[in-house]
Amino acid sequence: MSIGAEVAAHLPFLRRYARALTGSQSTGDAFVKATLEAALADSALADSLRGGRVPLYAAFTKLWASAYLETVGDPRDASLHELAAQGQLSKITPLNRQALLLTTVEDFAPAEAAKVMEVSEDEVRELVREAVAEIDRESTTSVLIIEDEPLISMQLEDLVSSLGHEICGTAATRTQAVEVVSRQTPGLVLADIQLADGSSGLDAVDDILAIATVPVIFITAYPERLLTGNRPEPTYLITKPFQEDTVKAAISQALFFGSSRPL
Structure with missing residues (x-):
């Protein structure tokens, strides 16, 4: 090759x-x-x-x-979300952020992350611990889950609740998602790409962002379809099947970089 x-x-x-x-x-x-x-x-x-x-x-x-x-x-x-992110970058140690992303979102082993960062494995573990402590100081928020598979939706609900956040609603279709937002604006959205009635999670999120500015985490079994560089793409993207630690890290990152309240 x-x-x-x-x-x-x-x-x-x-x-x-x-x-x-x-x-x-x-x-x-x-x-x-x-x-x-x-x-x-x-x-x-x-x-x-x-x-x-x-x-x-x-x-x-x-x-x-x-x-x-x-x-x-x-x-x-830049979007409002990107501007918020840029403003927050000066408030967290860059090395901490790197270690957290490499070992959770990118799923590198500590030894691999150590090679990437040119530090020791012990330093990577300590940086991750510090990053989690920094991010966990952020306030809790309400979360909308857009997911058409009931078991996965329940898993995400339990995970979100374990982090201290509230569930403002769940939706299996684009229409249901908009209905939830019309009643209460979430502070964060977790969205699947392909929904029960054939509608798109991307379209559902577009509808939501037309109403309010909130951070969004997409969840999909086909990340390559979105990460092409040919169109505006999600900053936060989790691959199915996901690890709970990956979702937790993405939630912390999204709430850190974006406001936990609608702008």
Whole structure:
């Protein structure tokens, strides 16, 4: 397999990581693009990317760590959610955020995350602990769950409640989701992509965002269909079947970067 093919297979997930790390699709994508450009200009770096996800994420990390304080892109083009994210970035230690995302959302083992970040495994574990402590200080909110599979919906309800949040409603269709929001605006939305009546979770979220600005976490068995770079894409995207720790991390990140109250 060529280097290009190997890297391409990992790009959707690197973009997901970059967006969650920076809180912005445009900023995250810009750093990913810069990483690829650096590899094209450096044959040794390009050859190292044959090693899979770890060297690719490590290359991205070196570039991001050297420039994360800089603003990429025009803030006038950012959404309210992205602006909130950019404002919050200065309030949490970047290394903590990296360790949390790598070991939860990206599902790296602590040893792999340590290689990406060039720190020890013990340091990774401590950084994750600190990140969770920082994020857990955020206030609780109300959550709307858009999911057409009853067992998964119940699992998400239990998980959300265990974190101290309230369930403002559940919906299995686009219409039901809008009905819930018409009665109470949630502080967070967990949304499946394919719904019971053939409607789309993406359309349901578009309807909700036309009413209020809230952070959204999408859940899908086919993340590659959304992470193409060809259209506005979700910052928070969880792959089915999911791990509960992954959902918890995404909820904490979404509430940290976005307001827990409607804007």
